[in-house]
Amino acid sequence: MDSIRLDNTLPNVFLARTDIQSDIWRRDVTLEKGMTYLIEAQSGTGKSSLCSFIIGYRKDYDGRILFDDKDSRRYKNNEWTDLRRCHVSLLFQELRLFPELTAMENIEIKNSLTQFKTRKEIERWMEALGIADKMQSPVRLLSFGQQQRVAMIRALVQPFDFLLADEPVSHLDEINSKVMADIMMEEARRQGAGIVITSIGKHMNLPYDKTLCL
Amino acid sequence: MNLIWKLLRRHISLPQFAGFFFANLLGMLIVLLSPQFYRDIKPIFSEEDGIIRPDYLILSKRISTLNAIGLSTVNTFSEEEMEDLASQPFAKRVGAFTSSRYKVSCSMGIDGIAQFGTEMFFESVPDAFVDVDLQKWHFSEGDDFVPIILPKTYLAIYNFGFAQSQNLPKLSEGIVGMVEMTITMRGNGLNECIKGRVIGFSTRINTILAPEGFIRWSNTRYAPDEATEPSRIILEVSNPADDSIVNYINEKGYEMEDDKLDAGRMTFFLRLVSGIVMLIGLLISLLSFYILMLSIYLLVEKNTEKIQTLLLIGYSPEKVAMPYQLLTIGMNAAVLLLAIGGLVLVRSFYMKQIWSVFPQMYDGSILPVIALGIMLFVMVSILNAVIIRRRINSIWNNKG
Numbered sequence A: 001m002d003s004i005r006l007d008n009t010l011p012n013v014f015l016a017r018t019d020i021q022s023d024i025w026r027r028d029v030t031l032e033k034g035m036t037y038l039i040e041a042q043s044g045t046g047k048s049s050l051c052s053f054i055i056g057y058r059k060d061y062d063g064r065i066l067f068d069d070k071d072s073r074r075y076k077n078n079e080w081t082d083l084r085r086c087h088v089s090l091l092f093q094e095l096r097l098f099p100e101l102t103a104m105e106n107i108e109i110k111n112s113l114t115q116f117k118t119r120k121e122i123e124r125w126m127e128a129l130g131i132a133d134k135m136q137s138p139v140r141l142l143s144f145g146q147q148q149r150v151a152m153i154r155a156l157v158q159p160f161d162f163l164l165a166d167e168p169v170s171h172l173d174e175i176n177s178k179v180m181a182d183i184m185m186e187e188a189r190r191q192g193a194g195i196v197i198t199s200i201g202k203h204m205n206l207p208y209d210k211t212l213c214l
Numbered sequence B: 001m002n003l004i005w006k007l008l009r010r011h012i013s014l015p016q017f018a019g020f021f022f023a024n025l026l027g028m029l030i031v032l033l034s035p036q037f038y039r040d041i042k043p044i045f046s047e048e049d050g051i052i053r054p055d056y057l058i059l060s061k062r063i064s065t066l067n068a069i070g071l072s073t074v075n076t077f078s079e080e081e082m083e084d085l086a087s088q089p090f091a092k093r094v095g096a097f098t099s100s101r102y103k104v105s106c107s108m109g110i111d112g113i114a115q116f117g118t119e120m121f122f123e124s125v126p127d128a129f130v131d132v133d134l135q136k137w138h139f140s141e142g143d144d145f146v147p148i149i150l151p152k153t154y155l156a157i158y159n160f161g162f163a164q165s166q167n168l169p170k171l172s173e174g175i176v177g178m179v180e181m182t183i184t185m186r187g188n189g190l191n192e193c194i195k196g197r198v199i200g201f202s203t204r205i206n207t208i209l210a211p212e213g214f215i216r217w218s219n220t221r222y223a224p225d226e227a228t229e230p231s232r233i234i235l236e237v238s239n240p241a242d243d244s245i246v247n248y249i250n251e252k253g254y255e256m257e258d259d260k261l262d263a264g265r266m267t268f269f270l271r272l273v274s275g276i277v278m279l280i281g282l283l284i285s286l287l288s289f290y291i292l293m294l295s296i297y298l299l300v301e302k303n304t305e306k307i308q309t310l311l312l313i314g315y316s317p318e319k320v321a322m323p324y325q326l327l328t329i330g331m332n333a334a335v336l337l338l339a340i341g342g343l344v345l346v347r348s349f350y351m352k353q354i355w356s357v358f359p360q361m362y363d364g365s366i367l368p369v370i371a372l373g374i375m376l377f378v379m380v381s382i383l384n385a386v387i388i389r390r391r392i393n394s395i396w397n398n399k400g
Helices: A047-055 A077-086 A103-114 A119-128 A144-156 A174-191 B002-008 B014-045 B079-086 B152-166 B173-178 B212-222 B243-252 B260-302 B304-312 B317-357 B367-396
Strands: A003-011 A028-032 A036-040 A061-067 A088-091 A162-166 A194-199 A210-213 B056-061 B091-096 B103-110 B113-120 B145-151 B180-187 B190-202 B232-237 B254-256
Touching: A003 A047, A028 A194, A047 A061, A047 A088, A047 A162, A047 A194, A077 A088, A077 A103, A077 B304, A088 A144, A103 A119, A103 A144, A103 B002, A119 A144, A119 A174, A144 A162, A144 A174, A162 A174, A174 A194, B002 B304, B002 B317, B014 B260, B014 B317, B014 B367, B079 B091, B079 B232, B145 B152, B152 B190, B173 B190, B180 B212, B243 B254, B260 B304, B260 B317, B260 B367, B304 B317, B304 B367, B317 B367
Parallel strands: A036 A194, A036 A210, A088 A162, A162 A194, B145 B190
Antiparallel strands: A003 A028, A003 A061, B056 B232, B056 B254, B091 B232, B103 B113, B103 B180, B180 B190
């Protein structure tokens, strides 16, 4: 997949509003593979909704979202599964980890779908992000910042054309934020993928190609 | 798969599943047991008579008190009556019963030592009415062996009455068929013996049958002067359910030996009772199915968020549904296997009882009932799988 096009898109909840000032809603925006985007937003402007629309979790929007010119509303279940498994990876704002599994298992459950990364590679990332000692701990016992790093690795253990990260560094310090940004960039470059970061303030330091205001 | 299972088995309620398991086991056992029991018991009531076909009717005249003390008219069939019967549209063939008109006694023994002896008699019907191999059902002058067909009730009387009270072994049809009898015939100044052997049992004819040729020969030999009209006749009809037969018989004051009727009634009630029991079993199974579906729904409900996340990170609905489908199919399979085990166990118990009373009972197969069980298993499992899949799909569609 080379592009995600948001054509006149607007969440249904905003339909009644006439004062929409946005670079995305009600515009025709195309996100290109290989580019890095920062979407800056205030709370309640529909940042997480946008991620949900793209990943196909929610469909309560007006307008169209197209993947390589194909309207996503016409996507069938198996196409969505394929999209989520091999084309678009989402780092959820609420992380959506499985509290009863260990950090490693949370990553493995995703990696087992495509066997995209070896255990060694995963361990290396965990070490780099300073959570190697938490590998076998149930993820519910980890701090939010640690969980954020586990979720980041989980988002990276799959092939993708686009990586959507919904407020990825909200609970990380500068150093860890930097490490995470490096790993992310490196993996995205390696795959030639596009990166879309959303943020309500604190954001990752990346060489953004474009900043959009939601 | 292991990880998904680890994730999705959370919230499995053991009591609920145990409840389903035992309810379903009970239901399945009853569902399988009732048709099996019906199949096993049915031959006792509706044994197919391999000797006299069902479209053969046996007619006699009513014996009144006057007949009995010798004051009334004959109870035999005259030539005219037989011809009249043969000319009826429902009649295909008519044959007369011919009795032996001399004294007969029979003794059975082992190694030539007589153990058991009785006075008896023979009757015959035209050979064409007897549905056994003509090689076996055959007598011609000079033969030293007579084949005999006994009424099944004789064996029953021996087995249930005599053998039981005298602590004698019960005999099956096969064993009786191996015993050789010595038949002594007296009359016309002669006293001669011949060997005899029972070659079959009939539920439809209440007499001791010998081949037509034997009766003709022996009557000429031992009672040449006497000739009597038959008191019973056998009639082949095209359709035994034809009303005109009953009308004709009533009009003429004949009697039809309808020994089948009681058995028919018993079979009907047997079928009714097993039907009701099977229905109860199905009802229990249905309820247990409902329990299982409720448990699965609850389980899916409690795990909705996890299932959603799995779907969002790229798991297909099939893959997410699979652990639950395998769980239910596995339980159904375990129930089926245990139910079949239970069936075999219970059956061996009641068959032992049946065999002690009906030693000649043929041991039927349980395969058709197992096939029924497998069919039910497949149907229920498919239904389970489809329902689970639909439930997961509704989570996919965010309607969870």
